[in-house]
Amino acid sequence: MRDGMGRIQHVLLIGGTSDIGRAIVASLRPSEGTVLAGRDPDALRTAASGLASAGLPNVTTCPFVAGDGRANEESLTQALQGRDVDVVIVAVGELGDQRLIEAEPSEGSRLATSTYVGGLEGSLIGSRLLASQGHGTLVVLSSVAALRPRRSNFVYGSAKAGLDFLARGLRDALRGTGVDVVLVRPGFVHSRMTEGLPAAPLAITPSAVGAQVARILARRAGGRRAAGSVVYAPPALRYVMAVLRALPGPVFRRLPL
Numbered sequence: 001m002r003d004g005m006g007r008i009q010h011v012l013l014i015g016g017t018s019d020i021g022r023a024i025v026a027s028l029r030p031s032e033g034t035v036l037a038g039r040d041p042d043a044l045r046t047a048a049s050g051l052a053s054a055g056l057p058n059v060t061t062c063p064f065v066a067g068d069g070r071a072n073e074e075s076l077t078q079a080l081q082g083r084d085v086d087v088v089i090v091a092v093g094e095l096g097d098q099r100l101i102e103a104e105p106s107e108g109s110r111l112a113t114s115t116y117v118g119g120l121e122g123s124l125i126g127s128r129l130l131a132s133q134g135h136g137t138l139v140v141l142s143s144v145a146a147l148r149p150r151r152s153n154f155v156y157g158s159a160k161a162g163l164d165f166l167a168r169g170l171r172d173a174l175r176g177t178g179v180d181v182v183l184v185r186p187g188f189v190h191s192r193m194t195e196g197l198p199a200a201p202l203a204i205t206p207s208a209v210g211a212q213v214a215r216i217l218a219r220r221a222g223g224r225r226a227a228g229s230v231v232y233a234p235p236a237l238r239y240v241m242a243v244l245r246a247l248p249g250p251v252f253r254r255l256p257l
């Protein structure tokens with residue numbers, strides 16, 4: 001529950017080592033505690049000590065492996081120990097290698113499991129936890145890749161499109177429960193996921209995404225619910241994507257995307 005000043009007290013980050021997810025947590029600055037959920041205990045410990053060194057109190061970790069369904073639900077429920085959580089961030093996923101997936105379809109199943117199934121489990125479990133307490137915000141990291149298939153990453157885009165669709169459905173399903181859903185569609189973010197790739201136009205840092213999401217959540221908590229239920233990061237991408245989505249196929253296919 002937010003404190004009397006409206007400050008966020010507890011945050012759960014699913015995809016606990018995610019660069020973008022941790023930057024959002026750092027910007028939200030929860031005053032009581034943070035749970036990082038993920039699949040690699042050593043990497044989670046490193047992520048937790050990084051946030052603790054930045055001044056965040058009570059950073060703990062718990063297991064979350066995409067595809068583990070019920071085990072994930074038990075793990076997250078247990079990690080919260082009956083405490084309310086103000087914000088659940090779903091930041092699970094991998095970009096994958098489009099050409100490799102086309103050569104080896106099993107790689108596509110792996111990507112779909114991490115990026116779609118992991119996102120679905122995080123969103124459904126997170127929204128259930130929030131709905132049971134009757135308040136809170138679910139932040140789901142989708143992508144502009146979800147909006148139109150691109151030659152270079154359409155398998156990843158298809159997983160993100162599924163997650164984007166799910167988050168929009170959840171927003172409607174959760175009306176009247178006190179739970180808010182914020183769907184974030186970043187473009188190219190300089191993170192571990194994009195390391196070594198040439199930056200796309202309008203590329204931004206995880207910290208910039210974190211600051212933008214924190215601003216939106218503060219506005220929505222202040223009663224401006226219309227502010228950013230779908231967030232483009234950076235904001236200019238909203239207009240760029242509107243144009244790109246409207247382009248005829250033969251023109252779109254000639255773009256180096």
Ligand SMILES: NC(=O)c1ccc[n+]([C@@H]2O[C@H](COP(=O)([O-])OP(=O)(O)OC[C@H]3O[C@@H](n4cnc5c(N)ncnc54)[C@H](OP(=O)(O)O)[C@@H]3O)[C@@H](O)[C@H]2O)c1
Nearest residue numbers: 015017018019020066091092093114141143188189191193
């Ligand atoms: N970077 C971008 O340009 C960009 C753009 C748009 C959207 N996004 C989305 O933003 C989110 C965060 O990405 P990021 O840039 O912060 O990348 P990141 O640092 O690589 O974070 C990805 C997270 O997903 C976790 N993960 C991957 N596969 C998993 C699995 N099978 N089970 C459990 N956890 C798994 C990773 O855990 P491990 O540490 O164990 O690998 C990590 O915590 C993702 O959903 C991504 O699709 C990123």
